[in-house]
Amino acid sequence: MTQTASVATQDARATPSAAVRVRESRPADWPEVVRVSEAAFAAGPYGHLPVGEERQRLVRDVEGRAAAGSVLVAERLTERRAEQASEILGTLSIARAGAGPSRLAVADEAEVRLLAVSPTAQRLGVARRLMLAASETALGWGASALVLDTGDRNSAAQALYEGLGYRRTNEPGQPGQRGVASEGRIPHVDYRLQLQPAPGVVVRLVRPSEVDAVAELSLRAYELEYSISGSYRDDIISVGERAAAHQVWVAVDPQSGELLGSVATPKPGEHLTSLPQRDDELDFRLLAVDPSARGRGVGAALTTLVIELARLRGLRRVVMNSGPQMVRAHRLYERLGFSILESRVRTVDPGDGRAPFQLLAFSIDV
Secondary structure, X not given: OOOOOOOOHHXXXXXOOOOEEEEEOOHHHHHHHHHHHHHHHHOOOOOOOOOOHHHHHHHHOHHHHHHOEEEEEXXXXXXXXXXXXXXXXXXXXXXXXOOOOOOOOOOOOEEEEEEEEOOOOOOOOHHHHHHHHHHHXXXXXXXXXXXXXXXXXXXXXXXXXXXXXXXXXXXXXXXXXXXXXXXXXXXXXXXXEEOOXXXXXXXXXXXXXXXXXXXXXXXXXXXXXXXXXXXXXXXXXXXXXXXXXXXXXXXXOOOOOOEEEEEEEOOOOOOOOOOOOOOOEEEXXXXXXXXXXXXXXXXXXXXXXXXHHHHXXXXXXXXXXXXXXXXXXXXXXXXXXXXXXXHHOEEEXXXXXXXXXXXXXEEEEO
16 A cells, blocks of 8 residues: 555645755665654554554565665755755655565556655645656656555545546455455555657666667767767767766667667756756757657657656756757657747857857747
């Protein structure tokens, strides 16, 4: 049962505090993760029920849950005697199908377990922030969907999930329902959220073994139609460095595993370029589709992913630069709803004997 015990109903609509951030847990966090989880469940709608041994082991085995997928924490940053400290406000686990904590997930799905917010951290949007970060984490794995369940009395959690677009896949009390049998007494409501942006394409973060292939793919894509200078060529093929410092996403054929395309985005809270002028803008670079994969919607899937990342991070706008010769890409951006950002179009002197040109800027509000 994913008891979201201390999530106030208002949390589903709250604006997250700028001082709250979500990150992967570290071993030093694990005792506090257990404390927050136990306090949240005790304060929730099922806190009056005895906690079974299996449940206690699951809550306290943070190391095992991290090994099975990921344990996220939401923390509030504070200043204490000129040093930055943090307070853990909430946590959740994400498990791959077939891993220890997973009960509902099958095939390439991922599952959210043990979403918990401290009783002292209500109305800060903590649960919502954790759930959005869980979606980004699962997307990075290439998961097709996120699944979870919650008790039928946990109306606050149900409001949160439904507000985030999860759809119910059962109703509590259905004959033969898995939740009633496994927990013995608590009817469950199951939920599912589709993650992948397009059918026939899986989008996920690049794997170390794929870096060279992505570099070759990107170079093929750009050299097919454009004249690539030496420095720009070096930038295009620097996939390993970009993946280490930022994020490199790939589109993959789900049947063959063939790499179809790639795009680069910044890590949460960062930027790739000087184009963004506000903290609530997300930029991206080097969208590339293998020439052999054109016509399959790969470019649209990768660009849609970028827009979804901005939404998951609570940002307002996606921005990007594009050279004037990249007409095919411009048509894609316009079809998806981007428009020219006139105030940020600038003239660039390449400094290699070529004439100066206008570097276009595009944007879309999320």
